[in-house]
Amino acid sequence: MNPYVLFKREDKYVVVPAKLLDEPNKILAVANPLRIKILKILAEQPMYSRQLANFLKVDEQTIYYHVKFLEKAGLIKLQRREEKKGAVAKYYTVESPSLVFNLTEPKDVEEFILPKVPLSEKARNFLNPHLKNGDLDTLIIIGSPDSHGPYRSQARDGHYAVDLAIFLGSISRCEPNFITRLDTEIRESDLKRNLILVGGPIVNTVTYKINENLPIYFDVSHQSRIVSKISHKVYYEDECGIIVKISNPFNPDNTGILVLAGKRYWGTRAAIIAVVKHLDEVAENNFYNSDIPARVVKGIDEDSDGIIDTVEFLE
Numbered sequence: 001m002n003p004y005v006l007f008k009r010e011d012k013y014v015v016v017p018a019k020l021l022d023e024p025n026k027i028l029a030v031a032n033p034l035r036i037k038i039l040k041i042l043a044e045q046p047m048y049s050r051q052l053a054n055f056l057k058v059d060e061q062t063i064y065y066h067v068k069f070l071e072k073a074g075l076i077k078l079q080r081r082e083e084k085k086g087a088v089a090k091y092y093t094v095e096s097p098s099l100v101f102n103l104t105e106p107k108d109v110e111e112f113i114l115p116k117v118p119l120s121e122k123a124r125n126f127l128n129p130h131l132k133n134g135d136l137d138t139l140i141i142i143g144s145p146d147s148h149g150p151y152r153s154q155a156r157d158g159h160y161a162v163d164l165a166i167f168l169g170s171i172s173r174c175e176p177n178f179i180t181r182l183d184t185e186i187r188e189s190d191l192k193r194n195l196i197l198v199g200g201p202i203v204n205t206v207t208y209k210i211n212e213n214l215p216i217y218f219d220v221s222h223q224s225r226i227v228s229k230i231s232h233k234v235y236y237e238d239e240c241g242i243i244v245k246i247s248n249p250f251n252p253d254n255t256g257i258l259v260l261a262g263k264r265y266w267g268t269r270a271a272i273i274a275v276v277k278h279l280d281e282v283a284e285n286n287f288y289n290s291d292i293p294a295r296v297v298k299g300i301d302e303d304s305d306g307i308i309d310t311v312e313f314l315e
Helices: 024-029 033-044 047-057 061-074 123-126 162-171 203-213 265-277
Strands: 005-007 011-022 074-085 087-094 098-101 139-142 180-182 195-198 216-219 225-228 240-247 257-260 294-300 310-314
Touching: 024 087, 033 047, 033 061, 033 074, 033 257, 047 061, 061 074, 061 087, 139 162, 162 195, 162 265, 195 203, 203 216, 203 257, 216 240, 216 294, 225 294, 240 265, 257 265, 265 294, 265 310
Parallel strands: 011 098, 139 180, 139 195, 195 257
Antiparallel strands: 005 011, 074 087, 216 225, 240 257, 240 294, 294 310
């Protein structure tokens, strides 16, 4: 269950996502006055342990202990890492702006149906211009399952776009139009629109056309390893994927491109899972340069069923 808190402001209602305190360790985590102070501070702005210690005038080791406790309880999360004087500072933020302690399931109450999934401001900014003022204006381009392109490849990751489309539909006012196309169906005029590209340059010819312009790209001459121009790191695992947002080089004035692609189809799945399940974290931008909307994720099979179901952010 994903709870929400409903606030009334004058004649309007504001819906805020909340974290359910449904386990003893989560309840115990907020039963400490210092941890409550830490949560309130991190809800306002991300900080690392030394900053928190200075702000609260508490020993840094004490703060470090409570931060690890809150992280283990799932109430805060690592937002980014920064190098500071030879050391790495870990910035934390809250998992949710509100916490809910539920004694029993609600009964005999009027249901409140949300028209769409609420998005944070940073998530809305990340999805702009593909989603603007609640309206979806984009084309999702997937690689053709037939042999095509310079590598005569056959895409195996197109079906993951279904999950992406369902998510986009849940957060927008969708018109009854077809928004998904194969890369082999794209015309020159289509390239001037907002585009979401699913799949790497080997299987998606549109991704191939812009690959070298990406701040994190695929080195197709070396088995499509992922190379970051930002961190200068190289990622070799098949489960790795990228989420990169750039202005559209085919129409740079007012359109954009969002690339969700992997070294292989597992990496593409990881990129889509990151957007669908962890959009706020995606919108934090790159660990090494927060001005660049480009992430690397690694898919993880958390329940060992052979299917990637969650992700780790690598940068």
